[in-house]
Amino acid sequence: MTATSAAARQCPFSNASSEFDPFDMQDPFAFYEWARAEHPVFYSDDIGYHVVTRYSDIKAVFDNWQVFASDNAQAPVRPMCAEGKEIMRQGGFTAYSGLSARVPPDHTRIRKIAQTCFGPRRFKAIEPQIREIVTKAIDAFIDKGKADFFSEFAYDVPALVLFKLVGVPDSDVPRVKSWALSRALLTWANLTDDEQLPHARNMVDYWNYCQALVKARYETPSDDLPGDLVRLKQEGADISDAEIAGLLYSVLFAGHETTTTLMANGVRELLTYRQNWEALVADPSLIPGAVEESLRFSPSIVAWRRRATQDAEIGGVPIPANSNILLIMGSANRDDSVFSEPDRFDIRRTNARNHLSFGYGIHFCLGQQLAKLEFGIALEELTRRLPDMRLKQDQSFDFVRNISFRVPTALHVEWPVG
Ligand code: HEM
Numbered sequence: 001m002t003a004t005s006a007a008a009r010q011c012p013f014s015n016a017s018s019e020f021d022p023f024d025m026q027d028p029f030a031f032y033e034w035a036r037a038e039h040p041v042f043y044s045d046d047i048g049y050h051v052v053t054r055y056s057d058i059k060a061v062f063d064n065w066q067v068f069a070s071d072n073a074q075a076p077v078r079p080m081c082a083e084g085k086e087i088m089r090q091g092g093f094t095a096y097s098g099l100s101a102r103v104p105p106d107h108t109r110i111r112k113i114a115q116t117c118f119g120p121r122r123f124k125a126i127e128p129q130i131r132e133i134v135t136k137a138i139d140a141f142i143d144k145g146k147a148d149f150f151s152e153f154a155y156d157v158p159a160l161v162l163f164k165l166v167g168v169p170d171s172d173v174p175r176v177k178s179w180a181l182s183r184a185l186l187t188w189a190n191l192t193d194d195e196q197l198p199h200a201r202n203m204v205d206y207w208n209y210c211q212a213l214v215k216a217r218y219e220t221p222s223d224d225l226p227g228d229l230v231r232l233k234q235e236g237a238d239i240s241d242a243e244i245a246g247l248l249y250s251v252l253f254a255g256h257e258t259t260t261t262l263m264a265n266g267v268r269e270l271l272t273y274r275q276n277w278e279a280l281v282a283d284p285s286l287i288p289g290a291v292e293e294s295l296r297f298s299p300s301i302v303a304w305r306r307r308a309t310q311d312a313e314i315g316g317v318p319i320p321a322n323s324n325i326l327l328i329m330g331s332a333n334r335d336d337s338v339f340s341e342p343d344r345f346d347i348r349r350t351n352a353r354n355h356l357s358f359g360y361g362i363h364f365c366l367g368q369q370l371a372k373l374e375f376g377i378a379l380e381e382l383t384r385r386l387p388d389m390r391l392k393q394d395q396s397f398d399f400v401r402n403i404s405f406r407v408p409t410a411l412h413v414e415w416p417v418g
Contacts, residue, residue, distance in 0.1 A: 032331035081193035091204030098250030158259035167224030266294030302330035
């Protein structure tokens with residue numbers, strides 16, 4: 001279907017800015033389709049961002065870091081209230097983004113060092129541990145015949161994997177998960193002043209925790225991510241302790257929240273469009289394609305941000321210097337100029353991996369191999385051990401309100417036992 005005919009068929013929207021609810025993750029795809037056809041680049045009065053919806057425009061912006069910088073990528077959509085700022089100041093909170101909101105030359109320098117610790121060697125080495133974590137999680141619920149897949153599998157598994165890489169004990173999972181949620185809500189959600197305060201306290205604890213991890217590696221060297229970074233620094237790498245702690249601050253969030261989301265969204269889509277699940281059960285060699293199609297069709301991160309460093313143009317629309325820009329990758333991934341029948345979930349799609357769910361260009365996700373490895377192993381074990389898994393009937397899915405992450409709050413599944 002062409003974009004124009006889609007607009008003519010649906011036409012449920014009239015004004016892009018007033019129709020766009022940037023925090024609504026429930027089912028934004030019909031709006032995206034309309035926007036791609038009618039207003040591919042528009043200004044949202046609600047958040048004060050230029051919103052970009054077409055694949056080619058989004059890719060071009062990602063690819064032009066000189067004109068479109070990422071330094072607003074981690075800025076709170078709603079600024080922190082004065083009391084929250086004071087809590088963070090008194091707690092000594094000085095964290096800055098590890099990489100995603102940094103710009104060259106700092107970004108180039110730090111990414112080069114971080115990249116050596118994120119190589120295939122580390123990820124390959126951890127593969128048996130990933131399978132063990134996945135197996136244990138399935139063992140815990142397989143005899144019950146039902147589970148909330150989100151809270152009983154997707155929530156913990158990626159955190160337990162990441163913690164092996166970062167060298168923190170499993171017992172810290174609940175704390176770090178709760179800090180990561182605080183970080184997500186403070187940065188991408190629409191909290192009132194009162195709602196911000198407990199999360200501001202969590203940020204102080206989170207930052208102190210990251211700094212303590214670095215300090216500990218000077219006392220006891222270790223074979224993990226902070227251990228590697230401290231060793232590289234001792235060997236002469238140009239990185240400060242605050243920058244190492246900043247990388248941990250990033251990874252202890254980015255390294256599991258997004259993979260939790262991928263697992264929950266991917267399994268939900270596979271079971272919704274059940275012939276895809278059955279195809280995987282019959283032929284596990286389809287799993288890599290299923291992982292890519294899940295990322296395309298139901299991305300963990302629906303939107304990401306950039307700032308114009310100078311007067312610019314996107315898709316023929318003038319963008320004044322200093323403008324904030326919201327790139328809707330969830331829309332790019334459904335653009336029919338790149339993906340035929342984009343609203344069809346199809347694990348055999350041959351170009352699914354051209355999705356923009358990991359960004360593009362100099363900030364392209366450093367952990368994408370790990371995320372895909374984890375979900376691939378999860379699907380191998382789930383399809384083998386729970387081939388008859390189904391979605392529980394009559395459930396509706398709720399998605400947390402925020403501008404970037406599309407994650408269901410629960411996912412009830414069931415299967416026959418005995
Ligand atoms: C499904 C899982 C994941 C998704 C959807 C995802 C998505 C993204 C996106 C959209 C970006 C920004 C790209 C840009 O600005 O162009 C990013 C950057 C990043 N991701 Fe991921 N990510 C995932 C998993 C991970 C994992 C597992 C790790 C770490 C182990 C990780 C670490 C990072 C880092 C460090 C950056 C910053 C890179 C830079 O700015 O140079 N991510 N990711």
